[in-house]
Amino acid sequence: MPWSLLSAPAGAQSDPKADLAKLKPKDFPTQPIEFTVVYPAGGGMDVSARLLAKHVENLTGDRILVNNRTGGAGMVGHSYLATQAKPDGYTVGVVASLLWGDAMLRAQGRWSFTDLEPIAYVNSDALIWVGSTEGPYKGMSIKDVVNAAKDKPNTIRVAIVPGSMWEYILDQIEANSGAKFLRVPFQGGGAGITALIGGNVDIAQGFYSEFRGHLEGGKVAPLAVAAAGRMDFLKGMPTFNEAFGSNEYLWQLVRYAVVPKDTPADRKAYLAAAVQTAMKDPELIAEYRKQGVFFDPKLENSKNLAADLNAYAEVERQFYIKTGRLK
Amino acid sequence: MMEALNGLLTGFGVILTPANLYLCFLGSLIGTLVGVLPGVGPLAALALLLPVTFTLSPIGGMVMLASIFYGAMYGGSTTSILLNIPGEAASVVTCIDGHQMARQGRAGPALGIAAIGSFIAGTLGVVIMTFFAPAIAAAAIRFGPPENFALMVLGLVCTLFMISGSTIKGVLMMALGFLTAAVGLDVVNGRERYTFGSVDLSGGIELLALVIGLFGVAEILSNVETMAKTTLLADRIRGLWPSLADWRASWRAILRGSGLGFVLGLVPGGGPVTAAFMSYALEKRIAAQPDRFGKGAIEGVAGPESANNSAVAGSLIPVLSLGIPGNPVTALLLGALIIQGIQPGPLFIAQRPDLFWGIVASMYVGNVFLLLLNLPLVGLWVQFLRIPYRVMFPVVLLLCVVGTYSANKNVFDLWVMLAFGVAGYVLRKLEYDLAPFVIAFVLAPLLEQSLRQSLVMSSDGAMILIKRPVTGLLLAASVVLTFLMFRRRTKTEGGLP
Numbered sequence: 001m002p003w004s005l006l007s008a009p010a011g012a013q014s015d016p017k018a019d020l021a022k023l024k025p026k027d028f029p030t031q032p033i034e035f036t037v038v039y040p041a042g043g044g045m046d047v048s049a050r051l052l053a054k055h056v057e058n059l060t061g062d063r064i065l066v067n068n069r070t071g072g073a074g075m076v077g078h079s080y081l082a083t084q085a086k087p088d089g090y091t092v093g094v095v096a097s098l099l100w101g102d103a104m105l106r107a108q109g110r111w112s113f114t115d116l117e118p119i120a121y122v123n124s125d126a127l128i129w130v131g132s133t134e135g136p137y138k139g140m141s142i143k144d145v146v147n148a149a150k151d152k153p154n155t156i157r158v159a160i161v162p163g164s165m166w167e168y169i170l171d172q173i174e175a176n177s178g179a180k181f182l183r184v185p186f187q188g189g190g191a192g193i194t195a196l197i198g199g200n201v202d203i204a205q206g207f208y209s210e211f212r213g214h215l216e217g218g219k220v221a222p223l224a225v226a227a228a229g230r231m232d233f234l235k236g237m238p239t240f241n242e243a244f245g246s247n248e249y250l251w252q253l254v255r256y257a258v259v260p261k262d263t264p265a266d267r268k269a270y271l272a273a274a275v276q277t278a279m280k281d282p283e284l285i286a287e288y289r290k291q292g293v294f295f296d297p298k299l300e301n302s303k304n305l306a307a308d309l310n311a312y313a314e315v316e317r318q319f320y321i322k323t324g325r326l327k
Numbered sequence: 328m329m330e331a332l333n334g335l336l337t338g339f340g341v342i343l344t345p346a347n348l349y350l351c352f353l354g355s356l357i358g359t360l361v362g363v364l365p366g367v368g369p370l371a372a373l374a375l376l377l378p379v380t381f382t383l384s385p386i387g388g389m390v391m392l393a394s395i396f397y398g399a400m401y402g403g404s405t406t407s408i409l410l411n412i413p414g415e416a417a418s419v420v421t422c423i424d425g426h427q428m429a430r431q432g433r434a435g436p437a438l439g440i441a442a443i444g445s446f447i448a449g450t451l452g453v454v455i456m457t458f459f460a461p462a463i464a465a466a467a468i469r470f471g472p473p474e475n476f477a478l479m480v481l482g483l484v485c486t487l488f489m490i491s492g493s494t495i496k497g498v499l500m501m502a503l504g505f506l507t508a509a510v511g512l513d514v515v516n517g518r519e520r521y522t523f524g525s526v527d528l529s530g531g532i533e534l535l536a537l538v539i540g541l542f543g544v545a546e547i548l549s550n551v552e553t554m555a556k557t558t559l560l561a562d563r564i565r566g567l568w569p570s571l572a573d574w575r576a577s578w579r580a581i582l583r584g585s586g587l588g589f590v591l592g593l594v595p596g597g598g599p600v601t602a603a604f605m606s607y608a609l610e611k612r613i614a615a616q617p618d619r620f621g622k623g624a625i626e627g628v629a630g631p632e633s634a635n636n637s638a639v640a641g642s643l644i645p646v647l648s649l650g651i652p653g654n655p656v657t658a659l660l661l662g663a664l665i666i667q668g669i670q671p672g673p674l675f676i677a678q679r680p681d682l683f684w685g686i687v688a689s690m691y692v693g694n695v696f697l698l699l700l701n702l703p704l705v706g707l708w709v710q711f712l713r714i715p716y717r718v719m720f721p722v723v724l725l726l727c728v729v730g731t732y733s734a735n736k737n738v739f740d741l742w743v744m745l746a747f748g749v750a751g752y753v754l755r756k757l758e759y760d761l762a763p764f765v766i767a768f769v770l771a772p773l774l775e776q777s778l779r780q781s782l783v784m785s786s787d788g789a790m791i792l793i794k795r796p797v798t799g800l801l802l803a804a805s806v807v808l809t810f811l812m813f814r815r816r817t818k819t820e821g822g823l824p
Contacts, residue, residue, distance in 0.1 A: 040658075041377060043662065047662050050378060051666065054378065054381055066378070067736055068374060068735070068736070069737060070736075070737070071527065071530040071533070071740075072512075072528075072530030073529070073530060076526060076739075108524070162513070162514065163512070163517020163518070164517070182783055183783065184780050184783050184784050185514055185516075185779065187514070187776070193651075198468040198469045198471055200469075200472060200784065209670070212670050213649075213672015213673065214649075214650070214673060216670075216673075216674055217673030217674045218673075287668065291665060
């Protein structure tokens, strides 16, 4: 089904609540709707989903439960959504694009990310490199840092999260520049930022929300962002692509809502309209901005969300093939 | 000093309103219940109640969530003592001596000392937090992978002292704990280990499911076998309150537990669970008669129960003064603040003194609430022991199942619980000690990760472990302790088995 049919009408003058009521199926929902989150409570994904749930609930009056189905670094929840969740409209996954890597590299053909149909774009977080405001690398630009890692290979310590984009971006930089970094593994971006402030690594990578407090406190300095354009909240920070005259450094987390394949069309249309209308609420947008996320203009105004997301996933697939991770 | 007192006054001004006091009380009550129910831990409760705090003021929401966290540490000991089933992971070691005391009719003193020890440790923790939070946080953050590694090594050496009975069996159990912990994603290269292609195993074995299985289900299995018609009491109930002799035995353990717990709460990766285990090991190490442990030694309850409470205060410091969470529960508290639009960081105390000092002040109040709430309950809990076991065990088993499932909503965890239940039953029959297994399981991932991180970030290999002063000191202490232990074992056992 073409995506445009599911979108709420473009004219914002009409009353969104009334439009939503027209789309509401007669027999749905009769029980709470589950927003499935595959990461633990309290993280960026969870906070995004709970804020969204609050607004969809206020908008529709339907009861929504946020459920954290965790395990296997998201793999357990992703498998659940793709293979076990009933396609009856009572399960909505609020997922991140890490889903694609799981599907391509770890699902072993048991499921694919296309088993989940996107209904609405939520927000994005781009990977940002930060350095310390103390120590030997203070005041350096991203180019200086990479050059330093080329001149003295294996001296600059970078915090990574193994087997994910935190590591892939290093693969790209090293392959393109001939630099060599020491990769110190952590369980998440936040732990790496902590190590940076404690002087145990030289460069950390993370999302804006993970280091904003330390930026305000003058402990860290942002170096570059792996997104298509500069961030509104850090206008002075270049993108990796600007700095290196390239277009391949695009490592971002896209958060969006999905329903399992074969969810009835009327329920899917209603859920899509509900989430999309909630996403237009300036209050929710303001709360997301406070959280430090950004909105990808390409996805925000997408006419065909599934196709645009697939295009992003395809870039990722090409990277996996190029680096031999995927055959 | 004056600054801290002024801050504290501000804090009390903020929280001494009927609404905030009510939320603090409500949180303490929920926390106690969450602690009492096996399986349902503070993490699950906080996740469930997070949406409720959206509608509260930031200070109200934080006061409630924090009080649930430390309230759970109070309640956690209850089922450990009464049923030998830990109410949450930080109360696993309380089972060992607490339940023996209950069988001897001394559940009252055990519960009493747990509540009072928790109160003393909780309050001491907040006092230190009041005066030294920013300074401590700045020091704790320099604690890097090499220091963490040395601390974990010391923890494991202490575990050697926990082994009761055969040394070889104890060391074997520790090795098994390491192996079990290796299941899941490799911390360095992200590859799967020992998962046999199973999606469920790729995240590793869930600690909660393992603990509930080994201690809860296994306990039920062995009890059902022997006492289908009777109650858990081997003796009649003797005394509701700790006696003078109990106090004399416990007060040092409470103070030691408070200090140890605070430090372990502070460092990244530590927290109430590790704190309780290490406190038990420490008490056993320094006891005049270590063989009393496992047979109802009250220090074995007082130490760990104090340690897990002060660990809560310790673990709140990095979150509130730097915005750095050290364990999942504090990560969730951070999430709650972020939802409220507040970003804790190094400037949090300066920018939001009302919030920081409000939370600190609420912890003084909350600990008093919890003491008042828990002491009268002792009399009630003790009566539960009179319920025939055949009536009690189905309810307890149900609670184990609900608690395990509610943590991750993952059915596989129930199979893990069942499997470890059966394994625990068999191992007990063969007189294998389960505590070294669990502590090795808890420490192994931290140990492995910090060692491999240290070696990656080092320019000269393993030298990094000796060159950094704190690391070197901790490792030297570990060597000395190991030496002492083997000398004592050789003396008492007449040669290594």
